[in-house]
Amino acid sequence: MKKVDYLIVGQGIAGTMLSWFLLQAGKKVIVIDDAKANSASRVAAGIINPVSGRRFEPAWLYDTLYPFAKATYLQLSALLEVPVFTERELWTVFPSQQMRDAFLTKTTGDAYTELPSALKYEAFLDQPYGAAIVKGATVNLRALLPAYRRYLQERESLLEQHLDLTSLEVTATHVLYGDVQADKIIFCDGVATTGNPFFSNIKFLPNKGEVLLVKVPGLVTTDIIKKGITLVPQEPELFWAGSSFVWDYENDHPTARQREILEKSLQQLLKLPYEVQDQLAAVRPSGNDRRPIAGLHPEYPAIGIFNGLGTKGCSLAPFMAAHFVDVLAANALLMPEIDVRRYFNILRG
Ligand SMILES: Cc1cc2nc3c(=O)[nH]c(=O)nc-3n(C[C@H](O)[C@H](O)[C@H](O)COP(=O)(O)OP(=O)(O)OC[C@H]3O[C@@H](n4cnc5c(N)ncnc54)[C@H](O)[C@@H]3O)c2cc1C
Structure with a gap:
């Protein structure tokens, strides 16, 4: 029997970040992942964008999330010896005068956007309404995920298989799966959680x-x-x-x-x-309110979840995983916006 503190289900960006911060906190971890070829993290472009949607709204908590994400990806790049983080300009072509006006209204004076002094890419792009420069980044998930997988393998912390929920034994203090006993299991299995009966209360909008x-x-x-x-x-x-x-x-x-x-x-x-x-x-994997979903199950404290990263896994995952690890260590209270208990009608006073 192999005893660990945490069994993490899934090695997309959610399971990667959660297991990383748990290891950093000195916890024993096993990650189980079935390497689904078209998981969200394996198909995503890895863009980190300071503005959201067609109306150029500032992205939620960006000033907190971005520096934390950048530091985490650079730290992992150095450790894994693979470049995964690139700061980039997003050359954003306005599709209409209305969009250009919306951009100018929303972004005047912010640090992440500017109007270029001259148009680039004239030979390649039609840009009658001009373009803006948005300062973002990309995370090379196709390099990061396999490199981190090797890191886990070298530490005998990876099970390359599908977790079959019907073989999971859950008690009040731990879970058993095959020859692994863990104090807690945390589901980071992306859209697969929509079929998990422990979390059927969650309103997913995948x-x-x-x-x-x-x-x-x-x-x-x-x-x-x-x-x-x-x-x-x-x-x-x-x-x-x-x-x-x-x-x-x-x-x-x-x-x-x-x-x-x-x-x-x-x-x-x-x-x-x-x-x-x-x-x-x-x-x-998106929740109906488009916020991450983290925490322990209110009735089964040995079961937890880290999910709901929606369209923004690369910017959200590092900070939210580190925060969840602080909460698990009883060093912080879970941010109410991401608390899984919002789906169980349990409100904090
Ligand atoms: C087309 C597209 C473009 C995107 N572009 C961006 C972008 O530019 N920037 C950005 O930040 N986000 C982007 N996203 C969103 C981003 O991909 C997600 O937010 C993020 O990948 C979710 O990560 P996750 O780890 O929660 O889930 P997933 O990536 O789905 O990972 C779940 C993991 O769990 C494993 N798994 C599932 N069930 C089991 C089981 N029972 N046993 C074992 N393993 C299991 C799977 O194999 C997988 O590895 C994009 C998404 C898509 C689809």
């Missing part, structure tokens, strides 16, 4: 995103380019191009319909030909 990998001959940049669709550089001339939002979907596979919609957006953005090399799809 949504599917589809993406194309496209080659744009001649376009070589480190900027993210955005106008309806977002181009994120992967290699010279190769871009992640996405993504769609679909709430009503049959499965998590790529569809011809979304390919058509993504290609239409690409044609509106690009003046030049491009070549589609691949199409990917995954489901974002």
